[in-house]
Amino acid sequence: NAGVTQTPKFQVLKTGQSMTLQCAQDMNHEYMSWYRQDPGMGLRLIHYSVGAGITDQGEVPNGYNVSRSTTEDFPLRLLSAAPSQTSVYFCASSYSKGTAGNIQYFGAGTRLSVL
Amino acid sequence: SQQGEEDPQALSIQEGENATMNCSYKTSINNLQWYRQNSGRGLVHLILIRSNEREKHSGRLRVTLDTSKKSSSLLITASRAADTASYFCATAQTGANNLFFGTGTRLTVIP
Numbered sequence: 001n002a003g004v005t006q007t008p009k010f011q012v013l014k015t016g017q018s019m020t021l022q023c024a025q026d027m028n029h030e031y032m033s034w035y036r037q038d039p040g041m042g043l044r045l046i047h048y049s050v051g052a053g054i055t056d057q058g059e060v061p062n063g064y065n066v067s068r069s070t071t072e073d074f075p076l077r078l079l080s081a082a083p084s085q086t087s088v089y090f091c092a093s094s095y096s097k098g099t100a101g102n103i104q105y106f107g108a109g110t111r112l113s114v115l
Numbered sequence: 116s117q118q119g120e121e122d123p124q125a126l127s128i129q130e131g132e133n134a135t136m137n138c139s140y141k142t143s144i145n146n147l148q149w150y151r152q153n154s155g156r157g158l159v160h161l162i163l164i165r166s167n168e169r170e171k172h173s174g175r176l177r178v179t180l181d182t183s184k185k186s187s188s189l190l191i192t193a194s195r196a197a198d199t200a201s202y203f204c205a206t207a208q209t210g211a212n213n214l215f216f217g218t219g220t221r222l223t224v225i226p
Contacts, residue, residue: 004157031212042203043158043216050212058213090157094212102212103148104205106157 002026006091006107013081013114021076021110023091030096032074033058033104034066036087043090049074050096081114088112119204119217127223134191136220138204139184145209147180149189152201152219161189161202196226 007022025032033048035058045058049068063085065077074093078085088111092104119140128134140147146165150158164171164180164187171178177190191198201221205214 033213035216040218042218045213045215048213059215092158096212102146102207102214103160103163104158104214106159108157109155 004091004093004105004107006089006110008110009108010111011113013078013112015081015083015114017081019078019081021078021089021091021112023074023076023107024072025074025091025093025105026072027093027105028071029093029105030071031102032068032091032093034064034074034076035090035092036060036085037090037109038087046076046089078112083114086112086114119206119215121202121204121217121220123220124218125221125223127225128194130194130196130224130226132194134194134198134222134224136189136202136222138187138189138217140187140204140206140215140217141185142206142208144182144206145211146207147178147187148205148207148214149176149178149187150203150205150216152203154200158203191222194222194224196224198222199224 004025030051034046035043047066049055091107094104122137148163149161152158162173175192180187201219203219204217
């Protein structure tokens with residue numbers, strides 16, 4: 001199994017550009033989420049989804065959109081990139097129920113710089 | 116913010132010594148988890164402790180949870196250079212899948 005796959009690994013954008021960060025998982029997990037990681041601040045939840053067709057906001061949703069048309073894919077869209085969105089972005093997935101609880105499996109991350 | 120905090124922010128020890136890192140959180144929880152992150156990589160789950168548990172072991176890892184103090188500790192015994200990484204605690208509230216992560220402890224194990 002590939003687990004959670006994120007693309008691209010690195011990206012440089014200019015202010016105002018838009019882009020989509022891709023995330024795919026092959027574990028049939030219902031729950032998927034996006035985090036950003038900034039120095040000294042740990043991980044902060046951007047958006048999450050508890051199943052196909054259902055999304056909701058996390059702690060820091062402004063400037064980002066998500067959709068969940070399939071169980072496998074959960075893309076994150078930056079509508080108009082700003083320097084404050086320079087960060088490392090992680091996608092994660094988990095089962096939503098059962099003894100596995102909400103143990104999350106992470107992708108390798110996307111390092112984004114906005115100039 | 117529902118983020119927790121780890122203490123210390125950074126820890127440097129000799130190989131073979133034990134490493135202890137602490138986590139404090141703010142809200143009632145269903146479970147608390149510890150994750151490890153090697154430099155430039157994604158996070159990897161280490162251990163989960165439920166709110167009705169006080170202590171849990173996994174190999175060289177020992178986790179304690181004190182819900183009255185809203186705190187947890189992670190002990191790594193007989194540390195190895197390969198344990199060098201950042202360690203994060205994460206909490207989950209009852210009925211929710213979302214995890215709220217602490218700020219992390221950067222552990223350096225010197226060979």
